[in-house]
Amino acid sequence: MVLDVKDGSVLASANYPSFDQNLYATQYSEYSADPGMPLFNRALQGLYTPGSTYKPSVAVAALDTGVINRFSTVYCNGVYNYFQDYHPKCTRHGHSGNIDVITAIKWSCNIFFYDVGRRVTSDVYDAYAYKLGLGQRTGVEVSEALGRLTTKNDSNYTASLEVQAAIGQGNTVITPVQLATYAGTIANRGTRYRTHFVKSILDTNTGKVLQETQPEVMDVIEDRGDTFDLVQQGMMGVAQTIPALASYPYTIACKTGSPQRSESYYAGSTRKHYTNATMIAYGPVEDPRIAIGIVVEYGGAGARTGQLVADIFDAYFAMQNGTLTVDEPETADPAVGDPTTEAVDGDAAADETDTAGETAPAPEPAAAPAA
Numbered sequence: 476m477v478l479d480v481k482d483g484s485v486l487a488s489a490n491y492p493s494f495d496q497n498l499y500a501t502q503y504s505e506y507s508a509d510p511g512m513p514l515f516n517r518a519l520q521g522l523y524t525p526g527s528t529y530k531p532s533v534a535v536a537a538l539d540t541g542v543i544n545r546f547s548t549v550y551c552n553g554v555y556n557y558f559q560d561y562h563p564k565c566t567r568h569g570h571s572g573n574i575d576v577i578t579a580i581k582w583s584c585n586i587f588f589y590d591v592g593r594r595v596t597s598d599v600y601d602a603y604a605y606k607l608g609l610g611q612r613t614g615v616e617v618s619e620a621l622g623r624l625t626t627k628n629d630s631n632y633t634a635s636l637e638v639q640a641a642i643g644q645g646n647t648v649i650t651p652v653q654l655a656t657y658a659g660t661i662a663n664r665g666t667r668y669r670t671h672f673v674k675s676i677l678d679t680n681t682g683k684v685l686q687e688t689q690p691e692v693m694d695v696i697e698d699r700g701d702t703f704d705l706v707q708q709g710m711m712g713v714a715q716t717i718p719a720l721a722s723y724p725y726t727i728a729c730k731t732g733s734p735q736r737s738e739s740y741y742a743g744s745t746r747k748h749y750t751n752a753t754m755i756a757y758g759p760v761e762d763p764r765i766a767i768g769i770v771v772e773y774g775g776a777g778a779r780t781g782q783l784v785a786d787i788f789d790a791y792f793a794m795q796n797g798t799l800t801v802d803e804p805e806t807a808d809p810a811v812g813d814p815t816t817e818a819v820d821g822d823a824a825a826d827e828t829d830t831a832g833e834t835a836p837a838p839e840p841a842a843a844p845a846a
């Protein structure tokens with residue numbers, strides 16, 4: 476999903492597997508029986524766990540409410556020991572020790588967001604996530620799924636569920652169009668525009684413009700300090716860890732996510748979970764033009780969508796200077812899309828992992844005695 480940052484208009488909304496509009500009527504029964512579900516509009520209707528793409532939203536909440544500032548740190552030794560009987564983990568990929576908010580976003584430190592999320596509380600970080608465009612109608616003119624965030628009213632609520640929600644897990648599910656809207660809101664430093672497809676309405680006979688869609692502000696987070704600067708610095712740091720974006724001619728800000736799916740497989744004797752790849756991105760940072768939200772089912776790790784982000788920026792700039800070439804559509808290959816046969820290498824956790832070492836949160840933990 477690609478949006479124009481300046482007004483919230485949709486520049487691209489892509490789904491795969493997809494279908495041929497010309498064959499929709501004649502091939503309808505084949506399409507609807509296809510296990511790849513080509514008729515399902517994932518960009519607008521697909522509900523996905525955001526994983527670590529949620530972390531910048533918790534950072535905005537923590538900074539804007541003053542729970543943390545640019546100097547605040549959380550100590551990461553790889554295990555979160557706040558609870559007596561629940562010890563979620565962090566890979567410490569690229570980081571260790573006292574972690575500030577910029578470093579925590581750049582290297583996706585779970586411990587930082589467990590602790591900061593617990594202190595901010597889900598009521599507060601959810602309120603910011605809604606304002607940024609997650610678990611919330613984006614305003615598109617066609618049917619979209621609402622998604623949901625994890626709240627204290629959830630029937631399976633526990634304190635451990637709440638810390639998992641702070642890293643984009645728990646019961647939280649969002650849509651790709653919400654991810655793009657959220658990326659655009661961060662790019663606009665807290666101003667969220669209504670996401671929309673329609674540019675203008677024309678008279679069919681004369682071609683005269685009857686009505687042009689004006690940008691509509693849906694919500695605003697007043698940045699009273701350096702909140703969006705710090706979040707942006709963290710997200711620029713993420714791009715520096717992904718080769719396709721680190722070397723890109725324009726500065727890009729992004730955040731990856733690698734949320735686990737429920738299905739598992741065996742790598743030798745070790746049971747592992749498939750992961751989706753999620754990504755939010757915007758740029759160029761100096762004057763943001765486009766915002767991107769990506770979900771790749773069974774994508775392995777968010778960082779693997781880095782080349783896709785670079786390709787989208789390439790296409791955008793080529794479109795701007797009139798050099799964009801369009802490939803001929805490929806013929807559909809019914810063999811593609813069986814996720815159970817996809818190879819998954821074992822290095823996903825090396826890039827980043829959103830998991831805490833267990834899929835389901837432990838039962839209600841007791842807070843450890845002050846130590």
Ligand SMILES: [Zn+2]
Nearest residue numbers: 551565584585
């Ligand atoms: Zn960490």
